[in-house]
């Protein structure tokens with residue numbers, strides 16, 4: 001936004017702010033000006049969706065399906081992302097084998113009418129017809145799902161009711177006198193809305209585990225998990241002629257994929273590469289039960305599960321050719337001494353120990369008395385996709401829900417309980433879709 005335009009808006013907005021606003025402006029100076037607009041004088045939109053990965057795509061599709069854009073005169077949804085490139089599935093996981101069946105990606109793309117309209121309007125062959133041509137009850141490389149995301153993104157950003165904004169949401173301030181949010185972008189622009197959906201995604205935990213940090217082995221070179229999941233880059237990371245030992249930490253789906261990639265390298269281009277696999281858990285597999293899946297979200301599935309069963313399981317390991325490349329190291333109950341004894345032989349380390357939410361925008365609230373904005377600490381309710389104020393109480397009936405703030409996607413998944421009473425977080429395209437379909441009608445009504 002140009003300086004002239006900002007100034008113009010300030011003059012328009014300022015008189016309606018009253019004394020409280022005026023005094024805050026004086027106290028906090030120029031940087032606070034945007035946050036002090038009167039809601040009525042700002043461009044207003046029905047909802048702001050933050051993030052354009054599979055989670056954001058799902059939410060935009062469902063908001064349009066329920067006519068959420070019609071709630072303001074502008075009849076628009078604002079969609080914000082720095083890239084609009086399908087999120088991490090496209091930017092990081094294109095070479096990763098999927099842990100879900102192709103049929104579920106196809107089902108995802110056909111689930112809401114705005115998506116169906118895009119599929120109909122896109123010349124064939126396209127990303128969806130390519131997916132439809134694959135065996136539906138098997139996995140695929142995630143590049144196929146990523147291409148479908150790109151196709152849906154192209155269609156949704158061209159939708160007359162969607163205004164896409166390339167950039168980041170940096171802050172959101174709720175005015176409790178009106179229940180209107182002022183959402184700020186990293187380019188200085190902003191918009192007001194009654195609804196924000198956070199679909200901001202997660203990234204691998206990169207902080208060194210404390211037990212490893214204490215050992216402080218300077219020569220151990222960290223290899224980024226995303227990179228280790230991408231064979232075409234991983235192959236360039238190690239010198240094929242040099243003796244290399246990679247420590248892999250973890251027994252998650254991602255850890256197994258990394259082991260698969262490293263073993264493939266050792267058997268092809270990098271004969272001097274060896275792996276030490278540090279784990280404190282036995283491998284856990286998803287199990288297909290009668291109409292449901294045990295460990296659906298936490299157990300190994302697809303190609304990773306198949307390979308682990310054949311090569312890594314207790315009974316299979318010693319007879320598998322993989323045991324010539326991988327040394328299994330149990331860490332349970334003796335982590336520090338094990339790392340101390342084993343890590344010095346390693347040249348590189350890959351930590352596959354989970355994913356954590358990406359940083360969220362800063363939240364603030366202007367309370368009913370109209371005084372200066374205060375920090376707003378939010379907690380996610382993973383049963384309904386809403387947020388409540390973190391006021392220290394753990395009691396559900398004391399929750400104070402925050403109007404118009406919602407979440408979905410991998411950072412804000414649904415909590416599900418299986419027929420055996422196991423609780424998990426439901427992560428994956430189709431699960432995002434099922435959850436968002438269930439909760440969006442309430443979001444729109446609220």
Ligand SMILES: Cc1cc2nc3c(=O)[nH]c(=O)nc-3n(C[C@H](O)[C@H](O)[C@H](O)COP(=O)(O)OP(=O)(O)OC[C@H]3O[C@@H](n4cnc5c(N)ncnc54)[C@H](O)[C@@H]3O)c2cc1C
Nearest residue numbers: 051053054055087088098099168169200201409410428429
């Ligand atoms: C290794 C791995 C394999 C997986 N395999 C499968 C699979 O086979 N099948 C399946 O269904 N699921 C799979 N998933 C799970 C899931 O579908 C993906 O993780 C998916 O990328 C999550 O989508 P998302 O939109 O929630 O997050 P992301 O893809 O991370 O997208 C978040 C987006 O939000 C943007 N953003 C963040 N902060 C801001 C901000 N402040 N302002 C604006 N934009 C912002 C980011 O730039 C990004 O574009 C896998 C996950 C992993 C980690």
